[in-house]
Amino acid sequence: MNLPDSLSIKNGHLFCGSADCVGLAEKFGTPLYVTNENHIVENFKRYEAVLKKYTDKVQVLYAAKANENPVLIQTLAREGAGADVFSLGEMKAALDGGMPPEKLLFNGSSKTPEDLRSAIEAGIKISVDSVDELRQIDEITKEMKKTVKIGFRVNPEINVPTHPKIATGIKNSKFGIPAEMIIDSYREALAMEYVIPVGMHCHIGSQILEVEPFAIACGVIMNVAAEITKLGVKLEFVDFGGGLGIPYRRGKNADNAPTPEDYAAAVMPVFVEGCRKAGISPAFWVEPGRWMVGESTILLTKVNSVKKVHKTFVNVDAGFNILIRPAMYDSYHEVIVANKADAKDAGVYTVTGPICETGDILAEDRELPEVAAGDVIAVLDAGAYGYSMSSQYNSRPRCAEVLVNGDKVELMRRAETYEDLTRAVVYPSWHRK
Ligand SMILES: *Cc1c(COP(=O)(O)O)cnc(C)c1O
Numbered sequence: 001m002n003l004p005d006s007l008s009i010k011n012g013h014l015f016c017g018s019a020d021c022v023g024l025a026e027k028f029g030t031p032l033y034v035t036n037e038n039h040i041v042e043n044f045k046r047y048e049a050v051l052k053k054y055t056d057k058v059q060v061l062y063a064a065k066a067n068e069n070p071v072l073i074q075t076l077a078r079e080g081a082g083a084d085v086f087s088l089g090e091m092k093a094a095l096d097g098g099m100p101p102e103k104l105l106f107n108g109s110s111k112t113p114e115d116l117r118s119a120i121e122a123g124i125k126i127s128v129d130s131v132d133e134l135r136q137i138d139e140i141t142k143e144m145k146k147t148v149k150i151g152f153r154v155n156p157e158i159n160v161p162t163h164p165k166i167a168t169g170i171k172n173s174k175f176g177i178p179a180e181m182i183i184d185s186y187r188e189a190l191a192m193e194y195v196i197p198v199g200m201h202c203h204i205g206s207q208i209l210e211v212e213p214f215a216i217a218c219g220v221i222m223n224v225a226a227e228i229t230k231l232g233v234k235l236e237f238v239d240f241g242g243g244l245g246i247p248y249r250r251g252k253n254a255d256n257a258p259t260p261e262d263y264a265a266a267v268m269p270v271f272v273e274g275c276r277k278a279g280i281s282p283a284f285w286v287e288p289g290r291w292m293v294g295e296s297t298i299l300l301t302k303v304n305s306v307k308k309v310h311k312t313f314v315n316v317d318a319g320f321n322i323l324i325r326p327a328m329y330d331s332y333h334e335v336i337v338a339n340k341a342d343a344k345d346a347g348v349y350t351v352t353g354p355i356c357e358t359g360d361i362l363a364e365d366r367e368l369p370e371v372a373a374g375d376v377i378a379v380l381d382a383g384a385y386g387y388s389m390s391s392q393y394n395s396r397p398r399c400a401e402v403l404v405n406g407d408k409v410e411l412m413r414r415a416e417t418y419e420d421l422t423r424a425v426v427y428p429s430w431h432r433k
Helices: 021-028 037-052 070-079 088-096 113-122 131-144 179-190 212-231 260-278 290-296 325-329 418-422
Strands: 007-010 013-016 032-036 058-063 082-085 104-106 125-128 148-155 195-201 237-239 283-286 297-308 312-316 335-337 347-352 361-368 376-379 400-405 408-413
Touching: 013 021, 021 032, 021 297, 021 376, 021 400, 032 037, 032 290, 037 058, 037 070, 037 260, 037 283, 037 290, 037 400, 058 290, 070 088, 070 408, 082 088, 088 104, 088 113, 113 125, 113 131, 125 131, 125 195, 131 148, 131 179, 131 195, 148 179, 148 212, 179 195, 179 212, 195 212, 212 237, 212 260, 290 297, 325 361, 335 361
Parallel strands: 032 400, 058 082, 058 283, 082 104, 104 125, 125 148, 148 195, 195 237, 237 283, 312 347
Antiparallel strands: 007 013, 032 297, 297 312, 297 376, 335 376, 347 361, 400 408
């Protein structure tokens, strides 16, 4: 199997950086998310550097929803990242993590008046998703007597080869304003007293394993950029969203995932040429989430029992409460028996969680070494949309997260307790004892 850089196999055990995963499971308990911090730092530097080869005004905005642990946001802030934030919680995390407001973009198709007011108050640019939202922003800024810089989210209406639940730039998606309606939106914004249209935004989807759709979207967006420039809009940034995929399949039939270098080679010439034609020089913004953090993290889970029936089930202690991607998107994650990492495959196993649902399957029909109760299984590439999409379903506290940096290993989030489960519960008066 083609392991990510942050993992290795030594003396039969799986290692994350310098840390023995079997030892980590013993010390911190399972389930356990384990993140290699250096991997994220390297990813950020690489993504930024390759884009800067084509244009000097580049801002990488980390898509906070991929993994919103404040420690990792701080890691990325220190490297100079901004963030794509989709809620006030993500906005707070980004600001607390040390990201300056001018490097943030407040996104979302369904923002509350409170979202809008808070973003304007904090001096954060807003990606506006509808004309209705624009008019609300107009009212709020007049009330506050405060200006706001905005861009519109444009739906480039292109088909993207990914799971339908994460294709966001297709014609019937709920996101964005179609390109043919966007000119009127900018015209309306230009006439507003406190609203300054300075940007444009698009995001075509997630886990995309080809670069052509990004280049096509870039072409559509740059055509719109030229038109709105003629209207009088002075573009400061054009944000092309995230979506670059990672190779979840690492064994036989491995995914052939494009690199940031491939992405830049396909997209940047279109951007540079579009700027030249329109006579503009906006900054190039991009919002990778999965690519920044996905491969940096594994999920460790312990085997409770093995059941041989029509299939052989490996019952582990992490289910879709901890990692929902396989159940929600039919996603594939490689699994490795961390304490038998170089043992020969001995059978076909289906790894299932403890949740009371038939669909609680982490990995189906995988060839693994002989598995027994007590073994530790590592689920690979769990850094994006893992913990951030976890829940307490079945009254299960969420697990801990540890951070590995060189020879240091420490918690970056403790496991929840049973008290945490009921912290927000209030008994109505007639239920009080
Ligand atoms: C989710 C999202 C991203 C990140 O997508 P990835 O596939 O994780 O890179 C970026 N921008 C917006 C607007 C998003 O909704």
